[in-house]
Amino acid sequence: MTKSSETRATLWVILASATLTVMAGAILGPIVPAIQSSLDVSESLAGLIITTHGALIVLVSPIAGTLIDRVGPRRPFIAGLLLYAAGGGAGLIIDSFIPLLISRAVLGVGVAFIYSGITVLIYDLYEGQRMNRALGLRSSANSVGGVVWPLIGGALGTLSWQAPFGVYLIALPLGLLAVVTVPETGRSKDTTRARSGTGIAGVAAILRRRPALLSVYVLYFAANAFLYSIVVFYPQLLAELGITSSLSISLYLSANGVAGGISAAIYDRLVARTSRHVLVAIALLLWVGAFIGATLANSALTAVPTVVVFGLGQGLVFPSAFAWIEALAPTDRQGQFSSYLASSGYTGQFLSPVLFGLVVPLFGIRGVFGAAALIATLGALTLGTALGRRA
Template identity: 60%
Template sequence: MAPSTTHGRELWVIVAAATLTVMAGAIVAPVVPQIQRELGVSGTAAGLIITTHGGVIVLASPLVGALVDRVGPRRPFVGGLVVYGLGGGAGFVVDGFGPLLASRVVLGVGTAAVYTAVTVLIYDLYEGQAMERALGYRSSANSLGAAVWPLVGGAAGVVAWNVPFGIYLVALPLGLVAVATVPETRSTPDGTSEAGGSAGSRASLSTRLAATLATFRDRPGLPLVYLLAFGANALLYVVVVFYPQFLPRVGVSSSLAISLYLAANGAAGGVAAVGYDRLVDRAARSTLVLVALVCWTVGFALAAVVETRAGAVVPVVLLGLGVGLVFPSTFAWVETFAPAEKTGQFSSYIASFGYTGQFLSPLLFGPLVPLVGVRGVFGAAAGVAGVGALGLGVWAWRRASAVADA
């Protein structure tokens, strides 16, 4: 199917599905203490309800990517929504920690399928500015979901600890809508995938690995994009994990007030992402990422020194604006750099590297807390972002000089 340059009903189904990937963890985060009390488990065990699906996404995404390349994105998308709804919604009826944890594994598989299929559907259905707009909407939905879903989960948790799990069931009717609205994009007349083929399915692991490494060698921009995805998610989770620990120091202690600061972070990212196609029409993608890195550097630096509740809003807004510029850029760069027949495989690595960054963020920055305090963590994050901005700035300057001398 030829890519479309207009936005139809399928776009809104895709955007709605995109926010479910954020909901996977965000909707139940507010009730983790309740789960701990009601099921009689330790805080560490209860925390696995948040982290388990992310670990599964890291492992499952490359497999999903290969499947998408073989059969096209539509069937993994619809199937992923069903698996997501059943895995997530199972928490509404289970009454033991073991079954609950198993349901989170199923949820992770569904989330991995939806995440990668959404990306490839946008690549296949849209082109040019329409694709940039769709990627921006997708990232905006993620950012706004990060702001809204914790509030929804917290409100549902007032009824009972397991009520937020019932919200996952919304994926099932969304899957039915997807069947009716999202078209096949890669089928050939004989019913086989243009990208897959039986030869691809028979290729040995070593052959596929060699082909992947050859692609990275021939297209050196790809590993840098994955590094950017890893770093962006690691820095995002510095906000998610450590900003709530910092806010009581400036007089913000209620869970509702803290959630509003995090909501401001998500809202700022959503605003930046929704206008991404217009921004990228006026500035190079690398320039937008450089602006984002500068926003992160300044935002984290301000967080390290701010002393007032009002002042603490500015860092989260700056950090959110950076997220809204970087995330659609990573997706767009992969579409540019990856082989056309392997966009499923290479877009799946965004999920793997991104969720790895989220998982490792507290492990990388947490040990600094006893040494330099939470403010020191923000200072270190500012340094990381600053190094990234400097490296990208030098690269852009050298590239401009080379073009001028040519």
């Protein structure tokens, strides 16, 4: 299978599957109170239904990446879709806490295989500008999923707290479609490539030779931490401005996803005119402006630019990070090193409320965005200095 042999149907299956990685937790956000009430558990335990799959993604992604390097991305990707349907859809019939938590762990394993499988499929099926386009569309699909699936979850939640779990079953027909549309890429059959080292020692040796990989992981960690600073703390800022309706808050957060989807959709055209370094520098400057805007917002109208401008930057950073892994990681270890990107991203999401939460007692909610602006400024200065040295 050559990189020119993929079909339009293959791309659609990949992009549809990309929305599922966002849907995994987002679709249940609106029904957490109903889960808490129906299962008679505390708010924190109900929250575990949302976060457990993320912990499994962090732990299992490196295993998924290593397996993908050995057998190719197709079979792990399809297996991930089937696990996703089983683990997510189980909530339709489970009505007790522990079994539901176990099903969420199965869901997390499925997401880990889907996430890394999509990444390596794009690496293997596309090249050059077409790969940049596929990566941009993948990030755009993630953003669209972040807008659409929570709305569907909220709507189904009006029927019953279990109804939204039925949406996870969409992964089953996607898995069947993948069987007939997603090709083997030949990765597992290529025996001519020398393995670039295994185990922790091998990974450490590669990172020493290519330290830029660590910079990409830090960037992706920070991007996800920034994103969840918006998701977690922006509703509290909006409440200070008198915006408390769940629908109104969801519209602000949806604006972030729409903006990110737009910039990611044209990523390939932007990167063709400049470079990934420049696009990421622009994104960091956009984030500085967005977070400063959050600290100054004093009305419903002035709170809009923050989520829009942040989303525009997000749509530039995410595909750039994946493209850098493809360029920097050894070809026979792309699954493994792309899986570390997934782990760093979900770790950033998990730690974001903890790290930024330390600021709230000292400086209030606006202090969270002031701290984020400072961090983004430091990142922009660091990257700007590096670009200046290269010039």
